[in-house]
Amino acid sequence: MYYKILKVVVFFAVSIAVINGQVSYAATAADHPAVSRYQGATLKNSAVIHYQKVAVPISVVKKTKDTQLIEVIGKVSTYGYEIDNNRSTLEVGLNYKQVANKLGAEVLIDCIDTLCGYEPLSFYWRSWANINSLVADDNDDDTRFLVAKRVTDKGDAYYQWIITNGWDGIINVEQTIIEPEALLLDQVSVNISAPIGHIQTSLTTSQDDLEGSKDHPLLSRYQGAYITNYQQREFEKVVIATGMVNNDNQPTIEVEGKGTTIGYELTNSQSTLQIYQNYLTALKAANFEVLFSCSMAACGSRLLDNLYDSKANQSRFRPIRAANYPDSDFRFISAKLSHSNQVIYLMVVIDGAKSSNDSNKIVVDIVEKSEIDTTKVSIDPEYLNNEITQNGKVVLHGLNFAFNKAQLLPSSTASLTAIKTYLALHSKQDFYVVGHTDSVGSYEVNSQLSKARAQSVIEELVALNVDKKRLIAVGIGPVSPRSANSNDANKAENRRVELVLR
Structure with missing residues (x-):
C-alpha cells in the first residue's frame, strides 16, 4: 500500500502594496497570489512546475564570477512582464525590493550590472525558469537583480526578480518564486497480480491516446499522461542498460521475450524529478530490483545513443529522440522483477520539456522474459512417421518450456497427444528422447537442462500411458546445433527436443 504525501504549497493571504501604488493591492487570477504585477504591466508568459530542483543565487562578488548558488526543491512559478510607461530599472527595482520587505523576506542580493559579478545571469540560463522566459535579457548594462528569502514553517521561500531595459523604453521583468513543496506520490502504481495479456483501461486524460494503444497491466501511466507511441512484439531481444557508461562502454544485458514499449507525453507542470521519484518509489514498493537509476549527469554521456547503437533497440525510445548529455533534464531507471515463475525487465526513460510549449516525454519499456513460441508449428x-522413416529421428515441434526451466507449458498438450498416438501405432519401436539447447550459458548448465527437458517429455508421455521402458532421456546441450548460434532465430531452432529411433 502506498502512503500518499499531500503536496504542500505555500500561499499568502494577501497581495502586497508597495510605494507609489506601482504594485496594485489585488493580483489578477493570472498573477501569483503573493505578488501582483507592476501597475500597467502586461503579462507575456507564465509557468508553474511542481517539485523542481533549481539553483538559487544567495550572494555575488562584484566584478567576479563568484556567484554562490544553493539547490532548492519546490514549486517554481515564473512570470514575464513588460512595463511600457517609461519607468527605469531603478524605480521598478525599488518597488520589488519593498515587496520583499513587506513579505518579511531577507534581501540576499540587490545589484546592478557588474556589481552582480560578471555574467550575472548565467546561472539563470541554466535553470528551469529560462525555458519559459520571453523577456529576461542579460546583455543590458542596466540589468537589475534582486533575490530575497522568506522563512516559513514549511521551509524557506525564495523570490527572484530580473529587471532589464527592453526596446523603446519597455522594461522587462522576470519574476521567479520558489515555494516549499512536499513530493506528490502515488502518481504511478504497479499491479504484479495482473495476468500478462490483460488489457488495462486507458486512464482519462486531457488528450486522446494513440489509437489502439493501452497501458501495460503491470505498470500504470503517470497520472495525466497520454500515449503518443505504442508497439508490442511477441518475441524480441532487448538491450537493457545496467550502469553508467565508462570509456564509451555501456554496461548492458540482453533479454529475450515479449516486448511492450509505450511512449507518453505529460504537461511540463510536473518536474522530471517528481516523475522519476514516483516511478522509482512504486517499483521499489513492488519489490522490483533496481538495476540502474540515474539523473542528468549521473547517467553518463549519450546513454540512449549507446542503446540505439544496438539493432535490438533502434527506434524503441520514441517520443524521446535526442541524445542525453550531462546537462540534459534526463532520468533513467532499469529494473527486474521475479514473480510467479516469471521474470520481467523494464526501463523507464524520462526527458524534460525543452521549452514552455513543450511537454515532458516518458517511455516505459517492459520485457516479459520467455523463449520463442513455437506453437504455430504443429505435428x-x-x-512423425515420415520423418522417422526417412531420417531415423524427428524434431518434436510444439513442445514449449518455461524460460530456462524443464517445465513443459500447457501449450505443449497438442504435440504430446500426437506423439502418444504415433507411439501407440508403432508399439514395437523404442526411442531416445534427446534434448538440445543453444550455446548461451555454460556447457554444464546446458547439458543438465537439455536432459531435464527430455526427461520431462518422457514423464508427460508416461502419464498418457506410454510404456516408460521404451524411452531413454539424453541431454547433449549445445554440441549438435542445427544452425550457427549467430542470431535469435537460429538459437530458437537449436533449442529443441528430438525423438531418435533406437
Whole structure:
C-alpha cells in the first residue's frame, strides 16, 4: 500500500502594496497570489512546475564570477512582464525590493550590472525558469537583480526578480518564486497480480491516446499522461542498460521475450524529478530490483545513443529522440522483477520539456522474459512417421518450456497427444528422447537442462500411458546445433527436443 504525501504549497493571504501604488493591492487570477504585477504591466508568459530542483543565487562578488548558488526543491512559478510607461530599472527595482520587505523576506542580493559579478545571469540560463522566459535579457548594462528569502514553517521561500531595459523604453521583468513543496506520490502504481495479456483501461486524460494503444497491466501511466507511441512484439531481444557508461562502454544485458514499449507525453507542470521519484518509489514498493537509476549527469554521456547503437533497440525510445548529455533534464531507471515463475525487465526513460510549449516525454519499456513460441508449428502422427522413416529421428515441434526451466507449458498438450498416438501405432519401436539447447550459458548448465527437458517429455508421455521402458532421456546441450548460434532465430531452432529411433 502506498502512503500518499499531500503536496504542500505555500500561499499568502494577501497581495502586497508597495510605494507609489506601482504594485496594485489585488493580483489578477493570472498573477501569483503573493505578488501582483507592476501597475500597467502586461503579462507575456507564465509557468508553474511542481517539485523542481533549481539553483538559487544567495550572494555575488562584484566584478567576479563568484556567484554562490544553493539547490532548492519546490514549486517554481515564473512570470514575464513588460512595463511600457517609461519607468527605469531603478524605480521598478525599488518597488520589488519593498515587496520583499513587506513579505518579511531577507534581501540576499540587490545589484546592478557588474556589481552582480560578471555574467550575472548565467546561472539563470541554466535553470528551469529560462525555458519559459520571453523577456529576461542579460546583455543590458542596466540589468537589475534582486533575490530575497522568506522563512516559513514549511521551509524557506525564495523570490527572484530580473529587471532589464527592453526596446523603446519597455522594461522587462522576470519574476521567479520558489515555494516549499512536499513530493506528490502515488502518481504511478504497479499491479504484479495482473495476468500478462490483460488489457488495462486507458486512464482519462486531457488528450486522446494513440489509437489502439493501452497501458501495460503491470505498470500504470503517470497520472495525466497520454500515449503518443505504442508497439508490442511477441518475441524480441532487448538491450537493457545496467550502469553508467565508462570509456564509451555501456554496461548492458540482453533479454529475450515479449516486448511492450509505450511512449507518453505529460504537461511540463510536473518536474522530471517528481516523475522519476514516483516511478522509482512504486517499483521499489513492488519489490522490483533496481538495476540502474540515474539523473542528468549521473547517467553518463549519450546513454540512449549507446542503446540505439544496438539493432535490438533502434527506434524503441520514441517520443524521446535526442541524445542525453550531462546537462540534459534526463532520468533513467532499469529494473527486474521475479514473480510467479516469471521474470520481467523494464526501463523507464524520462526527458524534460525543452521549452514552455513543450511537454515532458516518458517511455516505459517492459520485457516479459520467455523463449520463442513455437506453437504455430504443429505435428501429427503422419509427420512423425515420415520423418522417422526417412531420417531415423524427428524434431518434436510444439513442445514449449518455461524460460530456462524443464517445465513443459500447457501449450505443449497438442504435440504430446500426437506423439502418444504415433507411439501407440508403432508399439514395437523404442526411442531416445534427446534434448538440445543453444550455446548461451555454460556447457554444464546446458547439458543438465537439455536432459531435464527430455526427461520431462518422457514423464508427460508416461502419464498418457506410454510404456516408460521404451524411452531413454539424453541431454547433449549445445554440441549438435542445427544452425550457427549467430542470431535469435537460429538459437530458437537449436533449442529443441528430438525423438531418435533406437
